[in-house]
Amino acid sequence: MPPVSADGYLGKFRREGRIVIVGASLAGLRAAETLREEGFTGTLTMVGDEPHEPYDRPPLSKQVLLGKVPYDHTALPRRRAIDAQWRLGVAATGLNPADRQVHLADGESVEYDRLLITTGVRARPWPNDLEADLDGVFVLRTKDDAAQLHHRLKAGPRRVLVIGAGFTGSEIASACRERELPVTVAERGPAPLVGALGGVIGGVAAALQREHGVDLRCGVQVTGLEGDPAGRVRRAHFSDGTAIEVDVVVASLGATRNTEWLAASGLGAGPRGIACDAGCRAFDVRGIVTDDIFVAGDVARSPHPLFGYQFLSLEHWGNAVAQAEVAAHNMISASSDRRPHVWMPSFWSAQFGVNIKSVGVPPMADQILITQGSLAEHRFTAAYGHQGRVIAAVTFDQAKWLDFYERQIEQAAPFPTDFPTVDRRPEGMQPQSAGFPDPSLPSHGPTVTLSGHSPADRRISFTPLRA
Amino acid sequence: MTSVALLRQITDYANRADPYPLYAELRKTPVVRDEAGPYLVSTYWEIHGLLHDPRVSSDARNLGAEAAEFRGQEEDPNLPPTFLKLDPPEHDRLRRLAMRPFGPPHSPRRVFDMRGELGEIVSGLIDGFRDQDRIDLVDDFSYPFPVTVICRLLGIPREDEAHFHGWADTLAASLDPVQGTSEEREAQLQTVRQARADLATYLAGLIEERRRAPRDDMLSAMADGHGPDGQMSPLEVISTSALLLIAGHETTVNLITNGMLTLLRNPDVLQRIRDNPGLAVPLVEELLRFEPPVQLLPQRTTLADIDIAGTLIPQGASLWLLLASGNRDPQRFHDPDRFIPERPDNQHLGLGSGIHNCFGAPLARLEAQIALTELVRRLDNPRLVEDPPPYRRNAVLRGPRHLPIAFDGLKP
Amino acid sequence: MRLVVDLNRCQGYAQCAFLAPEVFAMHGDEALMYDPQADDTQREHVLRAASACPVKAITVEDEAGAPAAGRAGASRVG
Numbered sequence: 001m002p003p004v005s006a007d008g009y010l011g012k013f014r015r016e017g018r019i020v021i022v023g024a025s026l027a028g029l030r031a032a033e034t035l036r037e038e039g040f041t042g043t044l045t046m047v048g049d050e051p052h053e054p055y056d057r058p059p060l061s062k063q064v065l066l067g068k069v070p071y072d073h074t075a076l077p078r079r080r081a082i083d084a085q086w087r088l089g090v091a092a093t094g095l096n097p098a099d100r101q102v103h104l105a106d107g108e109s110v111e112y113d114r115l116l117i118t119t120g121v122r123a124r125p126w127p128n129d130l131e132a133d134l135d136g137v138f139v140l141r142t143k144d145d146a147a148q149l150h151h152r153l154k155a156g157p158r159r160v161l162v163i164g165a166g167f168t169g170s171e172i173a174s175a176c177r178e179r180e181l182p183v184t185v186a187e188r189g190p191a192p193l194v195g196a197l198g199g200v201i202g203g204v205a206a207a208l209q210r211e212h213g214v215d216l217r218c219g220v221q222v223t224g225l226e227g228d229p230a231g232r233v234r235r236a237h238f239s240d241g242t243a244i245e246v247d248v249v250v251a252s253l254g255a256t257r258n259t260e261w262l263a264a265s266g267l268g269a270g271p272r273g274i275a276c277d278a279g280c281r282a283f284d285v286r287g288i289v290t291d292d293i294f295v296a297g298d299v300a301r302s303p304h305p306l307f308g309y310q311f312l313s314l315e316h317w318g319n320a321v322a323q324a325e326v327a328a329h330n331m332i333s334a335s336s337d338r339r340p341h342v343w344m345p346s347f348w349s350a351q352f353g354v355n356i357k358s359v360g361v362p363p364m365a366d367q368i369l370i371t372q373g374s375l376a377e378h379r380f381t382a383a384y385g386h387q388g389r390v391i392a393a394v395t396f397d398q399a400k401w402l403d404f405y406e407r408q409i410e411q412a413a414p415f416p417t418d419f420p421t422v423d424r425r426p427e428g429m430q431p432q433s434a435g436f437p438d439p440s441l442p443s444h445g446p447t448v449t450l451s452g453h454s455p456a457d458r459r460i461s462f463t464p465l466r467a
Numbered sequence: 468m469t470s471v472a473l474l475r476q477i478t479d480y481a482n483r484a485d486p487y488p489l490y491a492e493l494r495k496t497p498v499v500r501d502e503a504g505p506y507l508v509s510t511y512w513e514i515h516g517l518l519h520d521p522r523v524s525s526d527a528r529n530l531g532a533e534a535a536e537f538r539g540q541e542e543d544p545n546l547p548p549t550f551l552k553l554d555p556p557e558h559d560r561l562r563r564l565a566m567r568p569f570g571p572p573h574s575p576r577r578v579f580d581m582r583g584e585l586g587e588i589v590s591g592l593i594d595g596f597r598d599q600d601r602i603d604l605v606d607d608f609s610y611p612f613p614v615t616v617i618c619r620l621l622g623i624p625r626e627d628e629a630h631f632h633g634w635a636d637t638l639a640a641s642l643d644p645v646q647g648t649s650e651e652r653e654a655q656l657q658t659v660r661q662a663r664a665d666l667a668t669y670l671a672g673l674i675e676e677r678r679r680a681p682r683d684d685m686l687s688a689m690a691d692g693h694g695p696d697g698q699m700s701p702l703e704v705i706s707t708s709a710l711l712l713i714a715g716h717e718t719t720v721n722l723i724t725n726g727m728l729t730l731l732r733n734p735d736v737l738q739r740i741r742d743n744p745g746l747a748v749p750l751v752e753e754l755l756r757f758e759p760p761v762q763l764l765p766q767r768t769t770l771a772d773i774d775i776a777g778t779l780i781p782q783g784a785s786l787w788l789l790l791a792s793g794n795r796d797p798q799r800f801h802d803p804d805r806f807i808p809e810r811p812d813n814q815h816l817g818l819g820s821g822i823h824n825c826f827g828a829p830l831a832r833l834e835a836q837i838a839l840t841e842l843v844r845r846l847d848n849p850r851l852v853e854d855p856p857p858y859r860r861n862a863v864l865r866g867p868r869h870l871p872i873a874f875d876g877l878k879p
Numbered sequence: 880m881r882l883v884v885d886l887n888r889c890q891g892y893a894q895c896a897f898l899a900p901e902v903f904a905m906h907g908d909e910a911l912m913y914d915p916q917a918d919d920t921q922r923e924h925v926l927r928a929a930s931a932c933p934v935k936a937i938t939v940e941d942e943a944g945a946p947a948a949g950r951a952g953a954s955r956v957g
Binding site for chain 1: 881882883885886887889890891904906907908909910911912913914915916938939940
Binding site: 829 | 892894897899900908923931933
């Protein structure tokens with residue numbers, strides 16, 4: 001559509017334009033709903049590589065593995081009808097921004113006037129292909145993954161090995177213990193959750209695992225998986241020379257961003273995601289912002305004013321929703337009406353009966369202060385500090401206090417906090433090192449990645465994980 | 468309006484029937500210090516913030532010496548404080564212990580499974596209106612219903628209500644600040660002490676019975692229960708059960724009465740709930756916003772100097788959080804003085820927020836939903852006899868003392 | 880019937896677990912687990928739970944696939 005005037009173009013686009021959303025999960029769905037909610041009446045095409053309508057993933061590693069909820073019970077509720085053309089089970093394979101076409105795996109192409117990319121992430125597979133193909137070796141990201149893993153857990157394996165003690169790995173281990181299955185967790189770092197929450201909190205996570213009967217092995221790597229003649233996984237070998245007999249292995253090695261299909265597109269897309277501005281418009285590799293390609297959800301990396309305008313990649317449920325809403329709004333708004341995506345990073349995890357919640361960006365911190373409660377009781381609130389400011393907070397079963405710390409982060413309040421609180425214990429008198437591992441080492445668990453100030457992801461060299 | 472008489476105006480009985488214009492006036496200054504000492508907080512976001520602020524304590528022992536003189540009531544030296552007046556970790560431990568026999572995770576179906584029973588009690592009370600054309604909703608319905616419920620839940624004989632009615636009323640009134648000359652104050656405190664001691668003695672006997680012969684009720688469970696937090700001490704069982712007994716009916720009576728009063732003042736809404744009983748569910752939330760049974764929380768204090776809305780509240784100050792005012796804050800609620808049953812995003816402060824949120828909230832919700840639905844369905848052409856009705860003295864637990872209602876008959 | 884809980888908003892007030900215990904359950908003191916596709920017979924209870932949620936974290940889809948009462952509050956913006 002040739003723009004006659006900016007307003008004329010926008011009005012016509014809102015009435016009869018073509019929007020394509022690539023990625024039919026949480027962010028894609030919420031964006032589509034927002035587009036319709038805000039009055040977009042043109043054609044809307046939803047492209048998704050999975051054959052399922054949008055579904056929710058967090059229950060997959062919890063209720064579904066516990067058998068409390070069937071794997072196909074997590075389809076997302078609709079906030080409103082979206083009247084879309086669905087292209088499900090067909091991956092996007094390429095993008096040509098010049099002629100505004102998305103190429104699909106079935107050979108067809110879809111044209112757009114504006115494009116939203118919400119392709120998210122996928123589970124990083126076990127790096128040895130032959131071993132990964134053994135029967136009994138799983139990853140957990142999709143509901144099909146969850147269905148297969150649940151089926152196998154239900155059969156009562158002699159032992160489950162979880163490789164990687166990030167949030168997903170820890171939740172899987174928790175589900176296994178609740179099912180009274182023997183489980184070993186192998187973590188190359190010094191503690192579970194260490195990449196996301198640091199070593200102090202990692203120590204609590206380790207204690208939780210061990211108290212619930214997990215055979216937790218930190219500082220070791222799995223050097224090989226061995227199968228029987230029928231191709232079923234039977235044994236796992238560790239870097240400390242030990243080995244265990246296992247029937248099920250879950251590789252929980254974090255996520256890879258689904259950007260390969262954009263390799264030839266000229267967008268600033270790479271292993272750490274697609275760079276976009278605070279208004280969700282994608283950057284091209286030259287660092288120039290595009291005006292008709294938008295990004296939201298796990299695959300996006302965008303600058304955040306609260307965190308030094310560094311590009312943040314957030315694998316957070318709430319970020320996917322909030323960013324999708326902003327992206328959709330901006331796609332159909334004049335530039336003066338556009339909004340920035342300035343969401344406060346927030347996430348939760350439920351494991352071993354404990355509710356873990358976090359706000360801000362813990363991995364940015366150098367120090368931590370236990371402001372309320374006690375690590376030993378597994379009920380506490382901790383504030384994280386970076387350069388004398390509160391930058392993040394985490395609660396274990398103390399979620400009702402978290403709002404306060406969110407305000408502290410927003411106000412860049414001084415750290416260490418200089419006020420008394422209810423339930424301050426002796427351990428909360430002095431800050432200590434937060435205990436994050438060297439950021440140059442890949443870690444299993446961070447859900448927030450700070451990825452510097454460069455919109456083009458080029459200078460980052462990606463090293464596949466060798467667990 | 469000067470700050471001179473703010474606190475006195477809130478407690479002034481002349482403002483009881485309609486305190487909302489006073490709150491609107493107060494909200495012009497979100498945080499203001501009353502001449503008597505307390506800092507009054509009247510706007511939604513400031514109240515919400517303080518309810519989640521770990522620098523705010525519910526433990527009166529943290530009050531500064533000056534503020535302590537003006538606090539509403541004194542602690543009973545013979546009984547441990549309840550979780551209402553404690554901070555973590557003691558608050559959390561006692562509340563978890565009290566929750567074990569009441570709700571999730573340990574007893575998730577206790578309240579849910581009472582639905583049928585609640586409906587039967589309501590039907591029974593309304594059946595009692597047969598052959599009448601006029602009732603006092605408070606005495607004939609709003610009071611006996613939750614009293615019956617909390618007695619069954621705790622395991623207190625319903626017929627003992629005659630004993631504890633007076634004590635409970637005295638203790639509910641004692642949430643208000645003590646006023647008057649020092650002699651008058653001392654006399655009031657003496658009455659409160661006596662009521663508390665009498666109630667404690669009564670409950671102690673009952674708890675001892677339950678300990679010897681446990682039944683399926685909360686008293687038995689609290690007296691005998693043990694879990695990861697250990698168990699309550701015998702004195703903690705007494706103070707906790709006294710709290711639950713009083714809070715379990717002195718608030719719900721106002722919720723139900725305020726509900727019927729509001730419906731009778733809004734006949735269009737009354738008709739809509741008659742046509743669509745499901746509307747009672749969001750309607751009760753709006754009621755908790757519009758006419759909250761607990762108008763204000765007068766017992767918080769600051770552990771540090773807190774800068775809020777441009778006012779520095781010093782450490783040890785007494786804080787009054789005016790929940791009912793925050794609920795009418797136009798900065799948070801669109802058209803706040805209108806009663807809109809299906810108001811979207813209704814995150815009212817009617818049941819508090821943060822760790823001290825109302826312990827009995829789910830029960831109060833169910834009681835009010837069932838009560839209002841049935842009253843509306845069965846009373847034929849109900850109407851107010853006087854408006855406003857006479858109110859109880861209490862400023863904190865505010866509600867009508869009587870609500871005379873005339874009607875033309877009962878539907879089956 | 881489909882539903883979803885915004886667990887970033889959830890603070891563990893457990894009102895839903897009281898009012899619709901066959902759909903919502905507390906796992907420990909604060910963590911919530913729920914059935915995102917509850918049986919239609921639970922509708923009355925689920926709507927009660929959504930309405931009672933103090934932080935309006937529960938979104939419920941109605942029979943027609945459009946939003947019912949209890950759409951979650953606006954997403955938080957920092």
